[in-house]
Amino acid sequence: MSMNSSFLTILGFLLLSAPALAGDVYSFTIDRSDREMLPAAGLVADPGVAKGTVIVDGRKYRVELAPDPESARPYDVLVSKDGGDREIALSLHGHTYFEPEKPKLTSPLFYLLPIAGDRTVSRVTMTALAQPEEVSGAPAQRHEIKLSYDITLVIPPPPNMPSGKGKSETVHGNVSIDAIYWLAEGETPVLPRLLRPNLHTGFPEVDAKLDRALAALQGIPVKQQVTITTTGDQGTEARTATRTVTLQNHKKREAKASLFEIPAGFKMHVPEFSRPGIGVVPD
Numbered sequence: 397m398s399m400n401s402s403f404l405t406i407l408g409f410l411l412l413s414a415p416a417l418a419g420d421v422y423s424f425t426i427d428r429s430d431r432e433m434l435p436a437a438g439l440v441a442d443p444g445v446a447k448g449t450v451i452v453d454g455r456k457y458r459v460e461l462a463p464d465p466e467s468a469r470p471y472d473v474l475v476s477k478d479g480g481d482r483e484i485a486l487s488l489h490g491h492t493y494f495e496p497e498k499p500k501l502t503s504p505l506f507y508l509l510p511i512a513g514d515r516t517v518s519r520v521t522m523t524a525l526a527q528p529e530e531v532s533g534a535p536a537q538r539h540e541i542k543l544s545y546d547i548t549l550v551i552p553p554p555p556n557m558p559s560g561k562g563k564s565e566t567v568h569g570n571v572s573i574d575a576i577y578w579l580a581e582g583e584t585p586v587l588p589r590l591l592r593p594n595l596h597t598g599f600p601e602v603d604a605k606l607d608r609a610l611a612a613l614q615g616i617p618v619k620q621q622v623t624i625t626t627t628g629d630q631g632t633e634a635r636t637a638t639r640t641v642t643l644q645n646h647k648k649r650e651a652k653a654s655l656f657e658i659p660a661g662f663k664m665h666v667p668e669f670s671r672p673g674i675g676v677v678p679d
Contacts, residue, residue, distance in 0.1 A: 419453040419651030422643040453651035455479035470667040492665035520605040532644040536578035544572035569628035579615030
């Protein structure tokens with residue numbers, strides 16, 4: 397056998413035995429400014445910043461959250477094999493799993509209900525900068541979506557109020573949303589809900605417009621910044637919540653099928669607080 401033939405044979409063997417680097421891996425940061433408001437609305441507050449990594453392989457993904465002693469979340473990992481239609485939360489320490497509830501609304505501040513009778517909904521608008529900006533070390537196109545709509549705010553009593561003593565307060569008001577997305581060039585990955593550029597208000601007519609605007613966003617969402625401002629009547633102060641998500645350090649990694657499965661020996665255990673607790677809003 398010639399030297400060239402030997403070299404080609406060895407090279408072919410190495411290529412066949414090399415791992416298939418099919419998965420895309422990103423580190424992420426979720427930064428929320430609404431932590432102080434959540435207890436007043438009767439909701440659980442987690443730390444304002446959450447970090448971790450996500451591996452995506454087609455419609456499969458795995459979210460690994462960085463340890464945080466201040467967090468109340470009852471899981472360490474989120475996995476899905478169908479693009480998030482079904483998510484499974486894993487507690488690696490407790491060897492348990494459960495299926496988290498899917499959040500239905502964009503804003504974590506209040507329960508939003510339609511106003512009876514006529515209601516004015518502003519047009520959903522989207523603008524894009526002509527020139528890309530640099531985000532996470534790569535050029536990214538900036539898109540901004542704005543909308544506002546009238547609501548009735550149903551504010552529950554404080555969670556420490558004795559049973560039967562507190563009453564919900566109803567306030568008419570307005571919600572305005574300013575969502576900015578920076579998208580880098582590349583195929584749009586199937587990200588988990590907590591990292592997607594999604595917005596849902598609970599109003600079908602508003603959400604239909606939002607869905608059309610968001611469908612036009614193509615690329616890798618390396619940064620998202622969503623600001624929600626709620627203004628009420630009766631002297632209610634305006635409240636603003638901002639949620640920023642960044643993706644960075646993109647690389648390839650072997651995506652074994654076991655990464656997206658419930659590990660052997662894990663038992664189902666549904667905690668009292670089963671909604672994803674690191675601000676999985678927008679959903």
